[in-house]
Amino acid sequence: GAGVSQSPSNKVTEKGKDVELRCDPISGHTALYWYRQSLGQGLEFLIYFQGNSAPDKSGLPSDRFSAERTGGSVSTLTIQRTQQEDSAVYLCASSLGDFSYEQYFGPGTRLTVT
Amino acid sequence: QKEVEQNSGPLSVPEGAIASLNCTYSDRGSQSFFWYRQYSGKSPELIMFIYSNGDKEDGRFTAQLNKASQYVSLLIRDSQPSDSATYLCAVTDTGFQKLVFGTGTRLLVSP
Numbered sequence: 001g002a003g004v005s006q007s008p009s010n011k012v013t014e015k016g017k018d019v020e021l022r023c024d025p026i027s028g029h030t031a032l033y034w035y036r037q038s039l040g041q042g043l044e045f046l047i048y049f050q051g052n053s054a055p056d057k058s059g060l061p062s063d064r065f066s067a068e069r070t071g072g073s074v075s076t077l078t079i080q081r082t083q084q085e086d087s088a089v090y091l092c093a094s095s096l097g098d099f100s101y102e103q104y105f106g107p108g109t110r111l112t113v114t
Numbered sequence: 115q116k117e118v119e120q121n122s123g124p125l126s127v128p129e130g131a132i133a134s135l136n137c138t139y140s141d142r143g144s145q146s147f148f149w150y151r152q153y154s155g156k157s158p159e160l161i162m163f164i165y166s167n168g169d170k171e172d173g174r175f176t177a178q179l180n181k182a183s184q185y186v187s188l189l190i191r192d193s194q195p196s197d198s199a200t201y202l203c204a205v206t207d208t209g210f211q212k213l214v215f216g217t218g219t220r221l222l223v224s225p
Binding site for chain 1: 158
């Protein structure tokens, strides 16, 4: 079946602009996660959704970052007033939830802030 | 600070050999353990997961877990050049949700 999809695959934006990144999880997966991977860095957790609720937002680096999930499916990560340090690959993953913890990643969105 | 430690490598093995990748973690509450393979410029691909102490085998891959020593390993038998990639160890936090990743071990398999 279809895997996790993300759009856009690449995004170049100017410092100070807002960006929206989209994630469409595997059908039937109730849990959705956002991570980011900076050049040469490990994967860093951002936020976790179970259904439409976000019980863990502990990884969001600042109040410029927000995310929502609607209909228990598609999620959008929004970064306001982008900064150069926001440049990274933003990865979305989904899992079945309900005691199934295997997370499957999408292809990622490469964000470059100039 | 919950941490997952891996040797960054590169780990170089000849084709056909066994590659052994190791990982330690700090959170004794971690219950689920994962190995991801990441090719350059690509996203992580789940290749193994293990929840109980002992060994778990899937094809050429064996995951080993020792919770008492807080140690996870991945063995790749009959290594192929196509196995050359970065291998990421990940563990769930105590709440079973988010993954905490190591920085990865780069594996190079030479023909």
